[in-house]
Amino acid sequence: MSKSTSRAYLIDASIYIFRYYFSLPDNWQSGNGYSTAAVYGYGRWLLNFLEAVNPTQIAVCFDESLESCFRNEIYPDYKCSRALPDAALAFQLEACRVLTELMGVATYASQRFEADDLLATLAQRSQNLGVAVSIISRDKDLAQILVLPEDKLWDFPETKPFLRADIHEKFGVYPEQIPSYLALMGDAGDDIPGVPGVGAKTAAALLACFANWQDVKENIEIIKDLKLRGAKSLMEKLQNYSDQIDIALRLATVFRNAPLQRRFSLSRKKVDVDNVVAYCEELGLGQGFSTSVKRILG
Helix, strand or coil: CCCCCCEEEEEEHHHHHHHHHCCCCCCCECCCCCECHHHHHHHHHHHHHHHHHCCCEEEEECCCCCCCCCHHHHCCCCCCCCCCCCHHHHHHHHHHHHHHHHCCCEEECCCCCCHHHHHHHHHHHHHHCCCEEEEECCCHHHHHHCCCCCCEEECCCCCCCECHHHHHHHHCCCHHHHHHHHHHHCEHHHCECCCCCCCHHHHHHHHCCCCCHHHHHHCHHHHHHCCCCCHHHHHHHHHHCHHHHHHHHHHHCCCCCCCCCCCCCCECCCCCHHHHHHHHHHCCCCHHHHHHHHHHHC
């Protein structure tokens, strides 16, 4: 497959692990007594993805930087509403990573950089080679990673893949404007403060007139003359909260050159199906899961 038509699939693991952590009953248990429901759900999802897409270039990124991320040095309250995983959840998170590796898919994680940064780093390395990327996630923050015309954001299998134009149609801003969009209106999920009274519509309307927050700052005096609702008041708010927006922008912008902690590789590896099945049995995932492993990975 040529570089122009090849594609790398980069998966945001946490989105899917927590989807099943909160939705599945504790019907599966490992030998040590911990629930493995989230591992079961995530593992089923990954098997379905591998079967449906059959990617040759793929990686999965995990979050291990809660409270130790470089963003906490910029803003100590970043993600302060999120609790560290207890031993039972930590066991499942690690089991998901081990299972992913056993399925022949490279995993990446960092104590200092978030999965978003690792996804952005892997994406940039691929894009620099002319390889389009599909970011597998439902997190709109990751739309900023879309650079090439063929790049996609895809919440498999819930939605269709979003191209750059689809992002603009849905949010009213282009992928490269997402950090400024979030910095203006805030992001409650990450405890990033926004400008009071500035919501999604106002942020998008403002960014329809300016390229990004820096462009807004350099031309802030003309906002009062724009055909925006409450333009004069909006200009004053942006002036008053300028320092906060600067910080929020740093928090909302992905880092595209994070250390990967291992050799860069997205190539799918040969799978030892017996090892996968043995690990699944250790986790108590059931005979049906093992049967699917043999059928899809064998």
